[in-house]
Structure formats: C-alpha cells, structure tokens
Amino acid sequence: MTPAQAPVDVLIKRVDPDVPLPHYAHPGDAGADLRTTRSHVLEPGERAVLPTGVCIALPEGYAAFVHPRSGLAARCGVALVNAPGTVDAGYRGEIKVIVVNLDPRESVRFERFDRIAQLVVQQVEKVSFQEVAELPDSARAAGGFGSTGGHSAVGGTTGGNRYASVVSDREGQ
Numbered sequence: 001m002t003p004a005q006a007p008v009d010v011l012i013k014r015v016d017p018d019v020p021l022p023h024y025a026h027p028g029d030a031g032a033d034l035r036t037t038r039s040h041v042l043e044p045g046e047r048a049v050l051p052t053g054v055c056i057a058l059p060e061g062y063a064a065f066v067h068p069r070s071g072l073a074a075r076c077g078v079a080l081v082n083a084p085g086t087v088d089a090g091y092r093g094e095i096k097v098i099v100v101n102l103d104p105r106e107s108v109r110f111e112r113f114d115r116i117a118q119l120v121v122q123q124v125e126k127v128s129f130q131e132v133a134e135l136p137d138s139a140r141a142a143g144g145f146g147s148t149g150g151h152s153a154v155g156g157t158t159g160g161n162r163y164a165s166v167v168s169d170r171e172g173q
C-alpha cells in the first residue's frame with residue numbers, strides 16, 4: 001500500500017469572518033465543499049453569481065475547479081453554468097459560484113452557509129504551443145462529436161414532446 005500523500009498547503013482568507021472553511025466531508029474526497037454567504041431564492045431558469053466568502057492563493061502549477069454538487073443537481077436541478085469553473089493560481093479575489101436552476105417548476109432556496117459547490121484542487125501542466133504545418137496521424141484523426149456512434153438520428157414524439165434516441169448504443173447488448 002502506498003502511504004497517503006501529505007496535503008498541499010493552500011493559503012485561504014475569509015472575507016466573511018463567520019463562513020466555515022471549505023471542508024472534505026470524507027478522507028478520500030476529491031472536492032472540498034464551498035458554501036454561499038448569501039441567502040437567495042433561485043427561481044426556475046434563473047442564474048445567480050453567489051459569493052463563497054473565501055479567497056485562496058494556490059501554489060504555482062495548481063488550479064482549483066469549482067464543481068457542482070451531485071445531490072443538489074439530482075434533488076433540485078441546480079447546475080453550474082460554467083462547470084467546472086476555473087480558479088487560476090494567481091486569482092486572489094473571492095471565489096464565486098455561478099448557479100442556475102434547471103428545474104422548470106420549483107424554485108430553490110439557498111440559506112446562508114449552505115453548501116453549494118465543491119472545490120477540486122489539481123496540478124496543471126503549462127504547455128508551450130509549437131506551431132506545425134501538419135499534425136502527426138492518430139487512430140481518431142479528425143473524428144469528432146458522435147463519430148463513434150451513440151446518438152442516432154432515430155427519434156419520435158411522445159406526449160407532444162420530441163425525443164432523440166440513443167438506440168445505437170443498445171445494439172448488440
């Protein structure tokens with residue numbers, strides 16, 4: 001068994017003195033929960049930029065990504081418009097979360113200090129772009145969106161709503 005890696009220190013400053021610091025709910029979790037410092041009711045279809053009350057200074061070579069919380073997504077239809085949001089190593093401002101309520105009917109009430117997103121800190125490579133006239137061959141080549149199948153054009157109408165079927169994924173199962 002490989003020993004657990006020592007955590008990387010990330011400097012954090014509260015701009016709201018009462019907000020709990022981001023916290024990993026379990027030892028193996030990738031994301032530390034972020035809370036909002038503002039109570040807000042998000043109407044169906046509405047988006048809002050919610051403050052988290054914290055600023056961080058990441059070490060060079062790291063970035064933090066603001067990911068949605070699956071429970072909020074499954075229960076309430078709350079998504080992040082820019083998921084995952086990218087927090088650059090040099091950013092010293094307050095981390096904000098751009099939420100949207102995708103539920104067509106129900107509004108979602110956020111109370112102060114509710115957990116609204118999770119922050120995943122990762123090492124990121126800096127690359128140097130080297131321009132060439134031709135790129136090397138690869139198995140995928142230029143095959144892009146849907147080139148391996150999956151989303152067929154087969155569709156229909158049910159209850160007045162159009163649907164597209166992923167029927168080709170089920171073939172041969």
Ligand SMILES: O=c1ccn([C@H]2C[C@H](O)[C@@H](COP(=O)(O)OP(=O)(O)OP(=O)(O)O)O2)c(=O)[nH]1
Nearest residue numbers: 066082084085086087088091094095096097098
């Ligand atoms: O969900 C997010 C995404 C970004 N940011 C902050 C940190 C990031 O470093 C900065 C800029 O984000 P990004 O580069 O995604 O936005 P942009 O529209 O490209 O702005 P800029 O021109 O400032 O780079 O905003 C957040 O607080 N929350």
Ligand SMILES: [Mg+2]
Nearest residue numbers: 086087088091
């Ligand atoms: Mg940017």
